[in-house]
Each structure stands twice: as structure tokens, then as C-alpha cells.
Amino acid sequence: MSEIIEKSFAYLDELNDVQRKAVECISGPVMVIAGPGSGKTRVLTYRIAHLINSGVAPWQILSLTFTNKAAREMKERIERVIGQRANKIWAGTFHSLFARILRVEAHRIDYPNDFTIYDADDTKSVIKEILKTMSLDTKVYNPGTIRSRISSAKSNLITPKAYARDEELLQTDKMNRMPLVHQIYEKYVLKCMRAGAMDFDDLLLQMFKLLYQNPDNVKDKYQRQFQHVLVDEFQDTNFLQYAILKQFMDYEGSEKNICIVGDDAQSIYSFRGATIENILQFENDFADVQTFKLEQNYRSQHHIVEAANGIIGYNKKQIDKKIWTDRTGENKIKIIKTVSDSEEGKRVADLIIEQKNRYGLENQQISILYRTNAQSRVFEENLRRYNIPYRIYGGMSFYQRKEIKDLMSYMRLVVNPRDDEAFKRIINYPKRGIGNTTVTKLLQLAEDNQISLWECLPHAQVTARTESLLAGFAKIIAECRVKAKEANAYDTAHYIAKKSGIMTAMKADKSMEGMGRLENINALLDGMQEFVEDDEVEDDNLDNDKSLARYLQNIALITDADDDKGETNVVTLMSVHAAKGLEFKSVFVVGLEENLFPSFMSLSDPNQIDEERRLFYVAITRAEEYLTLSHSNSRYQYGQMRFNDPSRFLEEIPPENVDSIIPIKKESDSPFGTPKILGNFKPLRRAPMPKVNAAGFVANNPKEIKEGMKVMHLKFGEGKVMKIDERQVATIHFKEIYDSPEKRIMLQYAKLQILE
DNA sequence: GGGGGCTATGGGGGG
DNA sequence: CATAGCCCCC
Numbered sequence: 001m002s003e004i005i006e007k008s009f010a011y012l013d014e015l016n017d018v019q020r021k022a023v024e025c026i027s028g029p030v031m032v033i034a035g036p037g038s039g040k041t042r043v044l045t046y047r048i049a050h051l052i053n054s055g056v057a058p059w060q061i062l063s064l065t066f067t068n069k070a071a072r073e074m075k076e077r078i079e080r081v082i083g084q085r086a087n088k089i090w091a092g093t094f095h096s097l098f099a100r101i102l103r104v105e106a107h108r109i110d111y112p113n114d115f116t117i118y119d120a121d122d123t124k125s126v127i128k129e130i131l132k133t134m135s136l137d138t139k140v141y142n143p144g145t146i147r148s149r150i151s152s153a154k155s156n157l158i159t160p161k162a163y164a165r166d167e168e169l170l171q172t173d174k175m176n177r178m179p180l181v182h183q184i185y186e187k188y189v190l191k192c193m194r195a196g197a198m199d200f201d202d203l204l205l206q207m208f209k210l211l212y213q214n215p216d217n218v219k220d221k222y223q224r225q226f227q228h229v230l231v232d233e234f235q236d237t238n239f240l241q242y243a244i245l246k247q248f249m250d251y252e253g254s255e256k257n258i259c260i261v262g263d264d265a266q267s268i269y270s271f272r273g274a275t276i277e278n279i280l281q282f283e284n285d286f287a288d289v290q291t292f293k294l295e296q297n298y299r300s301q302h303h304i305v306e307a308a309n310g311i312i313g314y315n316k317k318q319i320d321k322k323i324w325t326d327r328t329g330e331n332k333i334k335i336i337k338t339v340s341d342s343e344e345g346k347r348v349a350d351l352i353i354e355q356k357n358r359y360g361l362e363n364q365q366i367s368i369l370y371r372t373n374a375q376s377r378v379f380e381e382n383l384r385r386y387n388i389p390y391r392i393y394g395g396m397s398f399y400q401r402k403e404i405k406d407l408m409s410y411m412r413l414v415v416n417p418r419d420d421e422a423f424k425r426i427i428n429y430p431k432r433g434i435g436n437t438t439v440t441k442l443l444q445l446a447e448d449n450q451i452s453l454w455e456c457l458p459h460a461q462v463t464a465r466t467e468s469l470l471a472g473f474a475k476i477i478a479e480c481r482v483k484a485k486e487a488n489a490y491d492t493a494h495y496i497a498k499k500s501g502i503m504t505a506m507k508a509d510k511s512m513e514g515m516g517r518l519e520n521i522n523a524l525l526d527g528m529q530e531f532v533e534d535d536e537v538e539d540d541n542l543d544n545d546k547s548l549a550r551y552l553q554n555i556a557l558i559t560d561a562d563d564d565k566g567e568t569n570v571v572t573l574m575s576v577h578a579a580k581g582l583e584f585k586s587v588f589v590v591g592l593e594e595n596l597f598p599s600f601m602s603l604s605d606p607n608q609i610d611e612e613r614r615l616f617y618v619a620i621t622r623a624e625e626y627l628t629l630s631h632s633n634s635r636y637q638y639g640q641m642r643f644n645d646p647s648r649f650l651e652e653i654p655p656e657n658v659d660s661i662i663p664i665k666k667e668s669d670s671p672f673g674t675p676k677i678l679g680n681f682k683p684l685r686r687a688p689m690p691k692v693n694a695a696g697f698v699a700n701n702p703k704e705i706k707e708g709m710k711v712m713h714l715k716f717g718e719g720k721v722m723k724i725d726e727r728q729v730a731t732i733h734f735k736e737i738y739d740s741p742e743k744r745i746m747l748q749y750a751k752l753q754i755l756e
Numbered sequence: 757g758g759g760g761g762c763t764a765t766g767g768g769g770g771g
Numbered sequence: 772c773a774t775a776g777c778c779c780c781c
Contacts, residue, residue, distance in 0.1 A: 066771095095771055139765085201771090268769080269770080271769060272769080272770065272771080371769080372767095373768085373769085374773095394770085431757090431758080435757045435758080436757075437757085559770075559771070575768090575769065576769080577768090577770070578769085578770080600768095601767095601769095602768090637772085638766075638767055639773085640772090
């Protein structure tokens with residue numbers, strides 16, 4: 001007996017003193033301040049394992065992480081220590097776990113349990129709709145800005161009414177020439193309610209409401225269940241998230257078993273409402289907090305650790321701590337200066353080749369980090385040229401593609417017919433002759449009666465023809481709903497794709513893009529089949545529910561970082577934000593220039609500069625052994641050449657940790673000659689436009705253009721006329737357009753020069 | 757009502 | 772540079 005217990009506690013020996021104390025201190029409020037690479041994940045996983053070994057049931061543990069991937073990995077690690085039971089832990093992001101609870105409880109707060117989750121695009125579209133009804137100009141009332149105002153109001157538990165009374169908020173809106181934001185906010189909330197939809201903030205806000213208003217004593221249920229709460233990356237939680245955590249803890253006789261782990265120096269999400277105040281407030285809100293500081297960095301060599309310490313010292317507000325390492329190593333930080341962004345791309349790619357050859361690095365040990373996603377292109381191009389496989393995180397994800405959103409909109413409407421955003425998207429897709437006029441009528445009717453578009457369908461005042469078209473659409477959705485009740489997600493989706501006419505429309509399109517779209521649709525369906533056939537009962541699917549509603553819930557909160565399907569040994573390209581929590585043997589932080597990193601948006605506000613500095617701190621502490629920083633004298637930004645000074649952060653690095661500046665090299669002297677070909681990989685999604693020499697271009701009379709001719713187009717370059725139809729529309733294959741070479745050009749207006 | 761070309765405009769990080 | 776929305780013609 002004792003042997004078994006001893007054996008099962010063996011993991012404690014893998015911890016250093018502080019880590020072990022943080023793991024063993026299992027009751028009452030605990031705060032762990034964890035520097036980069038200090039074994040934070042290890043503490044969290046072992047702490048959970050230790051809780052379970054100490055008699056806590058896995059389902060009584062709520063573990064909140066930043067990404068679902070982090071949660072999944074943590075569960076796997078715990079499973080290795082305590083076995084299968086680990087599955088029952090409630091581990092995930094705030095958003096995904098609360099969505100899961102709301103799926104069961106939403107009816108108690110006047111939402112359907114099958115509520116839709118609106119993404120950022122849906123939200124903006126709702127706001128645009130409101131602006132239209134209020135006759136406000138979207139140039140002045142920027143939907144994106146309004147969205148973030150509403151989001152931050154929700155994140156701070158400010159209701160529309162409270163917003164309308166808040167002098168400071170009103171003042172800010174006035175200064176932005178948007179005095180009516182509070183009205184838009186109010187309408188927005190009503191519209192979402194009407195549509196049975198929650199946006200990302202609602203997943204938190206409605207969860208809070210559920211606990212705070214406590215209908216049917218539902219609060220007790222969750223308070224009793226979640227005996228132990230753990231929160232990772234606490235520095236990036238917002239007021240609302242913290243308010244929910246306090247709700248869980250707030251009852252008579254509560255043991256307040258809450259363990260937060262974070263690092264004030266790595267707080268990088270204040271733009272979406274995260275606040276370091278939460279860390280500082282924690283000790284005030286909970287009595288007798290036990291605090292542990294993890295200060296030993298196991299990840300990075302000492303030059304990197306010292307550089308990080310050096311730069312973060314420029315920030316004023318900090319929790320006192322000293323990050324140190326006993327790792328040695330001679331690699332100093334390299335700084336590259338280039339003349340242009342394209343050269344920056346080339347130099348980084350050259351250095352990657354060099355590191356791979358000289359140090360035997362694998363692709364997967366290398367990462368390129370940038371401040372903005374828009375910077376990825378030059379690196380993409382150069383890696384591609386050297387045949388180095390890579391993967392870009394962020395940017396447009398699979399689920400944001402048009403064809404995927406179209407099919408998903410059908411699914412959404414089938415699950416929740418009140419989903420107005422889905423409705424608008426597909427009412428006339430595929431084309432069924434229901435145009436803008438009709439949709440406008442429906443929108444007006446919905447607005448007048450405060451009901452959803454779906455509910456308006458039978459009552460629209462339209463011509464008999466349109467009426468039957470609308471009825472046809474309603475019939476399709478109704479039939480799909482019947483199917484959805486009895487069939488699983490995959491079968492329903494198949495049925496929908498067929499009934500809706502999407503499949504027919506897709507298959508009719510034989511163009512290159514069309515084929516690609518069909519491929520994506522099929523990929524989505526394959527993914528759904530996988531979802532249905534996966535017989536492993538995951539803990540967040542205890543009932544093994546394979547319905548369409550369930551599938552949509554799973555998919556709505558997936559991000560790029562969550563699924564790492566396919567290629568594994570690839571160079572990683574991502575924003576610094578996305579790199580949080582990751583580590584690589586070699587890291588390139590690029591674009592270290594004033595106006596870019598730090599971002600021009602932050603220059604006027606010292607607090608924001610501090611946040612940029614923390615972001616830089618996060619960036620360089622991702623590196624284990626090799627850290628290379630680059631900046632360029634000039635770069636193309638928004639279509640213009642810009643000239644930026646080197647980032648102030650470069651000067652803040654202690655000189656003793658920096659290698660002498662590497663001089664600019666000429667194109668020809670790549671350190672190892674011509675790079676060798678290394679495996680194959682997916683082609684670049686978006687090829688650059690060809691460069692056409694405008695001088696010397698003379699457009700021919702369109703009447704002279706005939707099939708089979710070689711022509712020059714000012715924008716698309718050289719192409720061959722494949723076909724000219726009866727309406728004088730030419731199908732031209734442009735040889736320099738890689739992703740979709742076939743364009744349909746109206747001859748009447750086209751500027752084409754005949755080449756031969 | 758539908759489609760494509762053209763013009764003006766904005767421009768960060770993400771669940 | 773990307774793209775939303777305008778505008779024009781079928």
C-alpha cells in the first residue's frame with residue numbers, strides 16, 4: 001500500500017524547492033509569480049496531479065488556460081502521471097468551458113441552449129446594420145472601433161444603461177465624434193438577444209450573469225463542483241473574468257482554493273481589457289494568500305536571460321523578482337540591419353539555412369516572430385525560395401474562408417433559425433433570385449417588430465414570385481431541421497450541402513478557385529466525419545453528443561493555434577502575441593523598428609510603450625539558444641515606402657549580451673553557397689502580382705482581340721486568350737498569376753495589348 | 757438582380 | 772497594399 005503511494009508521488013522529486021512548495025500547498029488561495037521558462041506548466045500539471053492523488057475528484061478541478069491546445073497538452077501530461085481519470089478534469093479556455101456550461105444553462109437567462117456564437121465578423125456586421133438604421137456614417141462611426149468599445153464595456157461589467165450614464169466614456173466617445181456609441185451598444189445587445197446569439201464577450205458576461213443572478217440556485221451547483229480552480233496566464237485576464245472567478249469562490253464556508261499563475265512582465269493583452277490590476281488585487285481580495293516566485297529560468301542561455309532582464313528593467317511598475325539561469329553558452333544575441341524589408345526576408349532565410357547546416361537545427365526548432373501579421377509575406381517568399389517548409393499561424397484561418405462560412409451559415413441557421421447573421425449570408429446563396437430589395441424589406445420588418453429575419457419570412461409584402469422563392473428557402477431550412485433532429489452532424493451537413501444547392505453550385509464551377517473551394521468544403525465535411533466517428537469519449541463531451549449543434553459549438557472557439565494538423569517539422573511564423581507560452585531553440589524577432597515595434601499606435605502613451613516592451617520581453621524569452629533580431633532601414637507599409645529608425649528596444653539590450661552587428665551582405669555571398677533543396681511543402685497561398693512595365697504599354701482596340709492570342713494586361717501581365725463568349729467576355733489565362741490564373745475580362749472595358 | 761472593374765480608404769495584437 | 776463598397780452595364 002505505502003509503496004503504491006510512494007510511487008505515485010515520485011513526480012515531486014522532479015521539482016525544485018519553490019516549485020514543490022507551490023505544488024504541495026493545496027488549500028487556500030495561492031499565487032505563483034512565474035518568470036519565463038521557470039517551469040510554470042510543470043507546476044500546474046503536477047499540482048493538478050497532486051490534487052487528484054490527494055483525494056480530489058478530477059471533475060472537481062477547473063483549470064483555465066489561454067488556449068485549448070495548452071489545456072489538451074496539460075491533460076496529456078497529467079494523464080501520464082495519474083492515468084485515464086485525467087480526462088474528467090475541466091480544463092480549457094475561459095471561453096470554451098463557459099460556452100459548455102451555458103449550453104446547459106442558457107435557458108435560465110433567456111437564451112436558447114442552442115445559442116449561436118457570433119465571431120468578430122458577425123459582430124461588426126450587426127453593428128453596421130444598426131448604423132444603417134440610425135443613418136450614421138460608417139466613416140465616422142468605425143464599426144471596428146465601436147466593437148472594441150462595446151467589448152471593453154462588457155469586459156468591465158458596464159451595461160448599456162451604465163454606459164449612458166458614464167461621463168468618462170461619453171466624453172471619450174464625443175472626442176472621437178461618436179457620441180451615440182451608448183445607443184448602438186444598447187441596440188446591439190437587444191439584437192444579439194433577438195438572434196439568440198452570444199459574442200465572445202457574452203460567453204463570459206452571460207456566465208457571470210448566470211452566477212450573479214443565480215436563477216434556480218444554479219450557482220450552488222457550480223460552486224460545489226469546482227472545489228479547486230487554477231488559472232494560467234492570470235496577468236492576461238480581464239475584470240470580468242476575475243469577477244467570475246470570485247463568484248465561484250464566494251459562499252459560506254468556501255475554502256477558496258484558487259491558484260493563479262502569472263507574470264506581470266508578460267502582460268500583453270491590455271488592448272482587450274486584460275489588466276495587471278488583477279494580480280495586484282488578488283492579495284487584497286483573498287486573505288492569507290500564499291505567494292511563490294519561480295525565478296530560475298531553465299529555458300534560455302544566460303545571454304538571453306540577461307538581455308531580457310536588461311530591457312524589462314526599463315519598465316517602472318513591476319513585481320519584485322530576479323530571473324536567473326545557470327545555463328551557460330557563448331551564443332550572444334545577433335542584430336541584423338538591412339536596407340529593405342525584402343532584404344530582411346532574405347537575410348533571415350539565409351541565416352536559417354546557416355543555422356541548420358552549422359548547428360544541425362531542425363525546422364521545427366526555428367521560429368520567426370513579428371509584431372504584425374502583415375509582415376509575414378517576405379519571410380514566406382524567401383523560405384519558399386529555399387524550399388524550407390513553414391507554417392504561418394494567425395491570419396486567415398480555414399474557418400474564415402468564404403465557402404466554409406457559407407456552409408457553416410446554413411448549419412448555424414438550421415440549429416438556430418433566429419441567427420440573423422447566418423440568415424443574411426445565405427438567403428440568396430446559392431443564387432435563388434432573392435435580391436437586395438427583398439432583403440431590405442425583411443430587415444425593415446424585423447426591425448419594426450423586433451423579431452428575427454426568420455420569423456419575418458412568411459409575412460413579407462412581396463410579389464407572388466418572390467413569395468414562392470422565400471417559401472422555397474424556408475422549406476429547405478425546415479427540411480434540414482428535421483434531418484438535424486435525427487441525424488448526426490456529418491450526415492446533416494451532407495444533407496444541407498445537397499439540399500441548399502451548394503454542392504451543385506460548387507461542382508459547376510470548374511475554375512481553379514472553384515476547385516479549391518470544393519476541396520475546402522470536402523475538407524470541412526471530412527472534419528465533421530472525423531468528429532462523428534471519433535468514439536473516444538472526451539470529457540467535454542461526456543454524453544458523446546454527435547449532433548450538429550454540438551459540432552458548431554466545438555468549432556466556434558477553435559483558433560489557429562489549437563489545431564496542429566499535418567506537417568510537423570516546419571519553421572513557425574507567427575505574431576509575438578501568438579508565441580506566448582512557446583519556446584524554440586532559435587528565434588528571429590524581426591521588424592524591430594520605431595513605428596512598428598513599438599507600434600505607432602502606442603508611441604504617445606508611456607503605458608502602451610511599457611506594454612510593447614513587455615511584448616518584446618515575451619518575444620526574446622521564447623529563445624533557448626539562438627536569438628537574432630533584425631531591423632530594416634526601409635519597408636513597404638500600406639503601399640508606400642517608409643523609413644523607420646531602429647527600435648528603442650535594441651538600444652536597451654545590455655551591450656555585453658550582443659554580438660557585434662553583422663554587416664550587410666551582398667546578394668551573392670550566402671554563407672554556404674546555394675542552399676540545398678529540403679523536402680517539399682505547400683505552395684504559397686497568395687502569389688505576388690506580376691510587375692508590368694506600364695511604359696510602352698498600348699492598349700489595342702478590343703475588337704481585335706481573338707481567341708488564342710497572347711495579350712498583355714496592365715495588372716495581370718502576360719496571358720493567353722482561352723475563350724471569348726457571345727457577350728464579349730474573354731477568359732484569359734495569365735501565366736504569372738499562380739493562385740487563380742484564369743480571369744474573366746470584359747473586352748469592352750479591358751485594356752489589353754496584343755503581343756502575338 | 758447580378759457581376760466585375762475601379763476608387764477611396766484604412767492601417768495592431770486575438771478569443 | 773488589401774478590400775469594401777460604389778458604379779456601371781448587362
